[in-house]
Amino acid sequence: MTKQLQRAIDDNLHFLVIEVASQLATLTHYLQQPSETVGEALLGRSGYGYNLKVRIQNHCLELLKESEAANVHYWRGIETVASELAQITALGRHIVHQVDHLQRPSQLKQSKLAQWLEIVQTAIADIEPALAQKNSRLALKIGRSEARLDRHYARYWRQTLKQLQRGRAPEERLLLLRIAQLIEQMGDSLLLMSEAIISGNVGQPLDMESFYSLQASIESLTEEGDAESVSMRSIAETRSGSGISALTLSRGEQQTTAIYKAGQKRKLKEEREGVESWHEIYPGLAPRILSYKKRGESAALLIEHLAGETFERIVLHQSQAQIMTALKYLNRTLSQVWLETRRNQPIQANHMAQLRQRLPDVYAIHPHFQNGSVTIGGSRLRSFEQLLQRAEEVEQQLIAPFSVYIHGDFNVDNVIFDPNEKRINFIDLHRSCYMDYVQDIAVFMVSNYRLRILDQQVRQRIMLLCRRFYQNRRQFALKQRDKSFDARLALGLVRSFATSTRFILDQTLAEEMFYRSHYLLEQLLAATPQRLKKFRLPIEALFRG
Structure with missing residues (x-):
């Protein structure tokens, strides 16, 4: 047929x-x-x-x-x-x-x-x-x-x-x-x-400019530069439109595998610069750049193919023991990086400003999130907007005592663990900068939460991972005498829970996440200014199995 x-x-x-x-x-x-x-x-x-x-x-x-x-x-x-x-x-x-x-x-x-x-x-x-x-x-x-x-x-x-x-x-x-x-x-x-x-x-979908960039990238790795002998397997596409593929170059019995990314020149230039900055600041964590080529407004990156699996695949497909092993090495790596890159200069993440900037996109997908205050059982609950205005004032009092070099987009699919080498690697590094480390913690926890998993056992493993991750990172904060860690992390989670809903059409999951933002704001704002540094994140309520 x-x-x-x-x-x-x-x-x-x-x-x-x-x-x-x-x-x-x-x-x-x-x-x-x-x-x-x-x-x-x-x-x-x-x-x-x-x-x-x-x-x-x-x-x-x-x-x-x-x-x-x-x-x-x-x-x-x-x-x-x-x-x-x-x-x-x-x-x-x-x-x-x-x-x-x-x-x-x-x-x-x-x-x-x-x-x-x-x-x-x-x-x-x-x-x-x-x-x-x-x-x-x-x-x-x-x-x-x-x-x-x-x-x-x-x-x-x-x-x-x-x-x-x-x-x-x-x-x-x-x-x-x-x-x-x-x-x-x-x-x-x-x-x-x-x-x-x-x-x-x-x-893989390519326009002419991207194909020219691909040819130039391959020519930098081979003598012939024969683009037609290359095999490509599409892996993913980023929200910014960059296509990601596994690219294999065959020359005789030799094979070279790399990750090929094609997209807007500005985005890929940022990623190249991010990778290069990691090589300078903390060598060995980021993949090597094999080639960067640009043409017009398009560009192409060839990046070292890293052994191992993303944290997302580990969480979804591996055993509880394997997940905890990966988490142990992630925590160890983060502590080493943060200590190595620490700058004793106070910094503010401005989570609420980031949230406000993205709220129109959230409301465009979920307009009912924009409801005003409501009265339940005689008690008046403040609207999200009212809570946000108050949180913006409170955030001014919550300044991180030091900054570290963060990933900047610390989602579960941007962290790779190689169980054979017991090694953690970071990918997709275009947002890396010196910042409050709770930003990476919040993004990682919420990116786990928002995984669309119906299997209850897998869901429980994910929630346990989030709680264990928080506990370990809190211990790190205590050792650094970071007294406002929980309060700042609460604001980071508010931001990540709420803004992530703009990518989620599952109404139930989106509401769970947005209402967690609302609940967390209520909890944080109930604390007096004097007790903000003693605030404790309600981790069990947020990440129940």
Whole structure:
């Protein structure tokens, strides 16, 4: 069945490419010698191409249901190619409609717009070979056609502007400019097809800039830099849009595995700088940067592949004993890092300011969290906003006695433990800085809490881990004579519980977390200013099994 579907897709795509090429040839002739007969013929050919596109998309959908993960991007790429081929013919029909409004069609030949279509035709001819050979270099050639058409259009636009300023046939000039724009939009379709073919070859969504960055990264590790010999397996995608993949380079019997991240240049530059800062401040904790390449607004990072598992996987899939072993080494590592990087300079985390900045996003997802104060059993409960205003005042009294170098985004999936080497590593380090260490503690605890786990035994293990983690970190704070630790951690947990709900659509879990923020604020604000430093976090109530 699969082979039959693949053959049907190949056949229909072949017919669609031929149809598009034929229509473009006819359109080229039409722009050189406009005639009503040829125009009507082009307008009448919409149905065939549309039917071919729909057949290809339907067959791809069937294959996607049974396709291995590695093939998903290939079949999605075929879908995109079919859609954009049909879009090019639709743009051609729009051109015919525009030509109908020209008073002097002879101007079309003088404009030389028909020559632009030769660029499109050449690119269309490369589509089937690029797909059949999985040839990313040929796909890049298709994509570069878009830039050529953009340059043609930019020049034509400037020429038209000058002619309009001279008052020469403004209506005709604007119609010709519209036709030029429609041809330029065909270049946009070519670029999308190019990127779809490349993504199918690599096995991960990539635009042209990201692919160039990938090529450059690989060339820095190999002599040949043959990007097509690279295998990639998509791992995740960050909320900021950076794609994360496991990349394997094979050269003979040798294999090199690395983590490949592609995304916005600004974000990846921050991560590179974060990793490099850790190497200077506390060597051995962060992975090595193997390569950093940038192009335009995109960039790519190749990072050392670290042995071990993330804390998230350990918590979800390992035994209680293994979890506690990992926690022991995490606590030991944190104590060493914090002691090594300690600066005896008071600092304030401003958790409430961070919370206020993110509250609009929280309320956009969960508008009922914005309710005012309520009365229950004769007792009036303050609204979250009222509590937040009061907490902002209280926070000014709670200053950490020292700062340490923190991770900055200390989620369970950003901590790796290697049980063989008994070693902890940190990843995703773009937010690292000197700060109050309770920020990392709060983020780690809440990132455990928000794991969507229905299994009660696993849930109990997670809550136990949070309580044990808190107890150990509190002992560290006592040894450092940090008297406001619990009160500051309470504010950090308020911030993390509440702001994390903007990523959670599960209403029950989101409410559990937001109401914990509310409860914790009530508890903290019940303490008098004199007793804030004696405040004790209600850990059992917050992290019950």
